[in-house]
Amino acid sequence: MNQHVTAELADPVNIAAAGQEDVVRLVDLKRRFGATPALDGVSLTVRKGEILGIIGRSGAGKSTLIRCLNGLERPDSGDVFIEGREIGRLAERELQPLRRRIGMIFQHFNLLSAKTVEDNVALPLKIEGRPKAERLARAAELLDLVGLSEKAKAYPASLSGGQKQRVGIARALAARPALLLSDEATSALDPETTRSILALLKDINRQLGLTILLITHEMEVIRSIADRVAVIDAGRIVEQGPVWSVFAEPRSEITRSLLGGIRPQLPAEIAGRLVPGAGAELILRIDVAGEAARGPLLSDLAVAVPGPFRLVHGGIDHVQQQPVGTLFLAVAGDDERHLAEVIAFLKAREARVEVLGHVAGSV
Incomplete structure (x- = not known):
C-alpha cells in the first residue's frame, strides 16, 4: 500500500470539517417485521472523521440498521440524518445522489466477476456518467492506495480474499464518499488478512479524514480500529462510549459476554x-x-x-x-x-x- 496518500484522494471539505459535526444522526429509530422489533428506539451519532463500531450478536438488529442508513430500508418511525439531511421521507430519485455520499464494503466482496479489477473500482463513476479517462485515472489512484496497482487488469477470480476486499474498499471510495459503511467486512477472512484490512481502513481514516461506521460481531475488530463502540442487543443500543472505557467497565451483560474472548477470564x-x-x-x-x-x-x-x-x-x-x-x-x-x-x-x-x-x- 502507498503510505503517502495524496490529498487529491480525499474530499477537502470533509477533512476541514472533521470532528466538527455529525455525518450520521439517528433519532429514536424503530423498525418492526411482524411482531418482531428489529430496531427499538435506536439513537446514536457518528462524528466526522471518527470510526464508530456497532457490535452485536446475530439477529441483534445490525443489518436492519445499516439498511436504514443507506436508504434500502425505511424505518417505521424515527429520523435518519445523513450530513444534516433527513432521508427517511425522501423519494427514490432524491436518495440517489445521497447514496453516492455513502461507500459500502461487504463481507463477501460483491465484485463483478466479468469485469477487471480497475473496471470494478471505476463502476460507481460509470454509473454517475463520468468520462472513461476520469474513471480510469481515479481507479489507478485508488488501486495504488490499497496496494493493488499491479492487479488493475486482473479479474476477481485470480485474487485472494484479502485482495478482493481491497478492491471492494477501493470501489467504495471511488465517488469520494462522506461515510464508509463496513458490513462484517473481515468476517470471511483469516486472522492475518483481517489485521491487514483493518490496518488499511485505519490508515484511510487517518490520512483521508474519512468517517467509518463498521458493523461486526467481533470485539477484536472493535478493539483494533474503532474510536467509539455502540453495543446493540434486541434492537436497542444497550451501551456506548470510547472503546477503552467500555472495555474497562462493561455495564451490560451482552457486552461482558462479547468481551469474554479477549479479556482475561477466571481459568x-x-x-x-x-x-x-x-x-x-x-x-x-x-x-x-x-x-x-x-x-x-x-x-x-x-x-x-x-x-x-x-x-x-x-x-x-x-x-x-x-x-x-x-x-x-x-x-x-x-x-x-x-x-x-x-x-x-x-x-x-x-x-x-x-x-x-x-x-x-x-x-
Whole structure:
C-alpha cells in the first residue's frame, strides 16, 4: 500500500470539517417485521472523521440498521440524518445522489466477476456518467492506495480474499464518499488478512479524514480500529462510549459476554470449584483502567493491608493507548476484616471489585 496518500484522494471539505459535526444522526429509530422489533428506539451519532463500531450478536438488529442508513430500508418511525439531511421521507430519485455520499464494503466482496479489477473500482463513476479517462485515472489512484496497482487488469477470480476486499474498499471510495459503511467486512477472512484490512481502513481514516461506521460481531475488530463502540442487543443500543472505557467497565451483560474472548477470564479449573459458602480462599475479580492500572497496585496493597493474598490470573492490556486490566486475587476466606480492608483499598484506587466465591483448598 502507498503510505503517502495524496490529498487529491480525499474530499477537502470533509477533512476541514472533521470532528466538527455529525455525518450520521439517528433519532429514536424503530423498525418492526411482524411482531418482531428489529430496531427499538435506536439513537446514536457518528462524528466526522471518527470510526464508530456497532457490535452485536446475530439477529441483534445490525443489518436492519445499516439498511436504514443507506436508504434500502425505511424505518417505521424515527429520523435518519445523513450530513444534516433527513432521508427517511425522501423519494427514490432524491436518495440517489445521497447514496453516492455513502461507500459500502461487504463481507463477501460483491465484485463483478466479468469485469477487471480497475473496471470494478471505476463502476460507481460509470454509473454517475463520468468520462472513461476520469474513471480510469481515479481507479489507478485508488488501486495504488490499497496496494493493488499491479492487479488493475486482473479479474476477481485470480485474487485472494484479502485482495478482493481491497478492491471492494477501493470501489467504495471511488465517488469520494462522506461515510464508509463496513458490513462484517473481515468476517470471511483469516486472522492475518483481517489485521491487514483493518490496518488499511485505519490508515484511510487517518490520512483521508474519512468517517467509518463498521458493523461486526467481533470485539477484536472493535478493539483494533474503532474510536467509539455502540453495543446493540434486541434492537436497542444497550451501551456506548470510547472503546477503552467500555472495555474497562462493561455495564451490560451482552457486552461482558462479547468481551469474554479477549479479556482475561477466571481459568475453568478454578471457576468450576467456586462455591457461595465458606472456603479456604476467596476469589476476587478486579478491573482497573487508566491511572489505576498504571501504578504498582498489588505492591501498594501488600504494604497498606498486610495479610495473605495471591494473584492467580490476569494481566494488563492497552486499548487506545489506555491501560486496561483484569486481575484475579485469592484472599484468605476466613478473615472478614482483612477482606473488607482489601476491598476498601482497591475501591479507593478506583478499581471495580467483584467477589466471585470461595474455593475449597488452595488454587
